[in-house]
Amino acid sequence: MAVDGGPGGAADGITGGAAGGRTGDGAVGGPEGAASAVRGDAARGGPSDGAFIELDRVEKVFDVRRRTGFLKRERRRVRAVDDLSFTVARGETVGYIGPNGAGKSTTIKMLTGILTPSGGRLRVAGIEPSRERTRLAQRIGVVFGQRTTLWWDLPLVDSYRLMHRMYRIPDARYRANLDRLVEHLDLGPLLDTPVRQLSLGQRMRGDIAAALLHDPEVLYLDEPTIGLDVISKARVRDFLRELRDERGTTVLLTTHDLQDIEQLCSRVMVIDHGRLMYDGPLAGLHEAGESERILVVDLDRELPPVDAPAPARVVKVEGPRQWLAFPSSVSAAPLVARIAAEYPLVDLSVREPDIEAVIARMYAGQGNRAASRPPTSIA
Amino acid sequence: MGAGRLYPAVAVGGFRRYATYRAATAAGVFTNTVFGLILVYTYLALWDEKPHLGGYDQAQAVTYVWLGQALYSTLALQGGGVEKELMARIRTGEIAVDLYRPADLQLWWLASDMGRAVFQILGRGVVPFVFGALVFDMAVPDDPFAWAAFAVALLPAMVVSFGIRYLAALSVFWLMDGTGVSQAVMVLGIFCSGMVLPLNAFPGVLGDIVRALPWAAQLQMPADVLLGRTAPVAAYAFQAAWAVALLAAGRLVQAAATRRVVVQGG
Known part of the structure; x- marks a missing residue:
């Protein structure tokens, strides 16, 4: 699998595939028959009109001054984003992942125009974000899992009325969009509830609706499922899947939850230390990271490590609880069946690998590369 | 014009947000009334010793006290308006939103x-003022034009108040924490806006200085307009000059500050 610093060969094929699979209506002009071919080409990257988001060798350097003693200051250059190039086609849903401090937020801030790149070329919908931030804002939606755009003290619907004015949404379109979002996100009973009284899951759905009222062409989602319970997560994901399939909205999704990516994104980009480490399908990332899932079994008493069939193996024993690691690509069912048949099994759970673990393994697999990275990294 | 409808909508939201906290409002009314009583008796004692201090007679001094209590939260004379929220948003990085x-x-x-x-x-101004007018001898004008002129003076007073607090809030982009700034805003506000003593009563050069500072545009100017101690046009000009200067300064600082946004919540 091509794990490459740049958006090389692997990315191209995937991008084309994703655009082909899109069912949105003709966002790209032209006769219906020719359209899919056009999209396929356009999505192949490069500075063509079809690339909705386009980064070409973008970098962002911060000067950080640090106090090193009495009246002594040291200036240090920090490269938050370093030589980053990728394109996202219209209608694509891309996972954008990486450890904390990797440069994800910096990228999104540049894409929305509140930060100016130190170098390179960046276009969203043909617009240079930092120069025309307000014009671009009409065309983008932003959702932060940990920050709300809603008015804390007032009923949910008041925040929507404000969006109506802020984005100058024509009345009829506002009504139609609000009705649709309220229905799909099940917000009806919540509209008159003050935001501070909403649960986290409800607030998240409220925030997503707020970001979509003005029909943005691209949606930046920053950890939309963080802190949500399983049911709320499923709801948010269902809605985003619908958004992707039916409205053809371009989505850039930042998350630490691999399942978000698995369920929503055909393509994933991994960034670390401001550089693109991987760009391709999620399956490829698992392969590259040789990731493992963990099966946790509770037996009814303390026993020696269970005799698990390879490649599964016991990695930890603590009283009656045992941890077994097995490859992500293998089904857990035979392993569970075997243990249930041969041991006094009381309870079990399967833990999915988190993105940090996958990325850590990715590095381990290519130690030389990691070691040879220049030391100009984030503190 | 969408913007012509956005900001009124924001203002209505601001009104309604504060209107939701009824217990806090009631507590505020109580506090302002009690403080008004304390100040009135202090002033009466002082004006007994020094009649016509600052050019006010006793009734005017009492009126000034209740105006101060009535406008205390409206003009956020000690801080405590939206700048607290803005500071918190800057500190946590939510300002990016x-x-x-x-x-x-x-x-x-x-x-x-x-x-x-x-x-x-x-919510907080009318009740303490009416209480004061009922209980004490006050120099309240009968002329509706004096009241209208007073109402007009309140608008630039509010803008000046915002201008000061907005600058204070933006400083958090550099300071990372607003506690110290809030305290400075509070102390300066109490002293320079005339909450302790009317600025007219400040002696000599000190008086000349405080009467030229922007804080004078908040309580002192509207009070003097209502009490007929200054020509409304002169008061408006002074207030407007500070309002424009502070908003312009806010704009400059904002431009510099948003370039720093990055640093928080990177």
Whole structure:
């Protein structure tokens, strides 16, 4: 699998595939028959009109001054984003992942125009974000899992009325969009509830609706499922899947939850230390990271490590609880069946690998590369 | 014009947000009334010793006290308007959310603060003032034009108040924490806006200085307009000059500050 610093060969094929699979209506002009071919080409990257988001060798350097003693200051250059190039086609849903401090937020801030790149070329919908931030804002939606755009003290619907004015949404379109979002996100009973009284899951759905009222062409989602319970997560994901399939909205999704990516994104980009480490399908990332899932079994008493069939193996024993690691690509069912048949099994759970673990393994697999990275990294 | 409807909507939101906290409003009314009583008796004692201090007679001094209590929260004379929230948003990095919006940061917060200020005239201002008028001998004009002139003077007073607090809030982009700034705003506000003593009563050079500072545009000017101690036009000109200067300064600082946004919540 091509794990490459740049958006090389692997990315191209995937991008084309994703655009082909899109069912949105003709966002790209032209006769219906020719359209899919056009999209396929356009999505192949490069500075063509079809690339909705386009980064070409973008970098962002911060000067950080640090106090090193009495009246002594040291200036240090920090490269938050370093030589980053990728394109996202219209209608694509891309996972954008990486450890904390990797440069994800910096990228999104540049894409929305509140930060100016130190170098390179960046276009969203043909617009240079930092120069025309307000014009671009009409065309983008932003959702932060940990920050709300809603008015804390007032009923949910008041925040929507404000969006109506802020984005100058024509009345009829506002009504139609609000009705649709309220229905799909099940917000009806919540509209008159003050935001501070909403649960986290409800607030998240409220925030997503707020970001979509003005029909943005691209949606930046920053950890939309963080802190949500399983049911709320499923709801948010269902809605985003619908958004992707039916409205053809371009989505850039930042998350630490691999399942978000698995369920929503055909393509994933991994960034670390401001550089693109991987760009391709999620399956490829698992392969590259040789990731493992963990099966946790509770037996009814303390026993020696269970005799698990390879490649599964016991990695930890603590009283009656045992941890077994097995490859992500293998089904857990035979392993569970075997243990249930041969041991006094009381309870079990399967833990999915988190993105940090996958990325850590990715590095381990290519130690030389990691070691040879220049030391100009984030503190 | 969408912007023509956005900022009024923000102001209405600001009004309604403060209107939701009824217990806090009631507590505020009580506090302002009690403080008014304490100040009135202090002033009466002082004016007994020094009649016509600052050019006020006793009834005017008492009126000044109740005006101060009535406008205390409207003009956020000790701070405590939207700047607290803005400081918190800057500190936590939530300010980034505001910057993504197709709206002007300063106008947004100004509109929000105007909504708050108007609510607090009604919610916290009227009751203490009426209480004072019923219980004490006050120099309240019968002339509706004096009241109208007073009402007009309140608008630039609110803008000046916002201008000061907005600058204070933006300083958090550099300081990372607003506690110290808030305290400075509070101390300066109490002293320089004339909450302790009317600025007219400040002696000599000190008096000349405090009467030229922007804080004088907040309580002293509207009070003097209502009490007929100054020509409204002169008061408006002074207030407007400071309002424009502070908003312009806010704009400059905002431009510099938003370039730093990055640093928090990177």
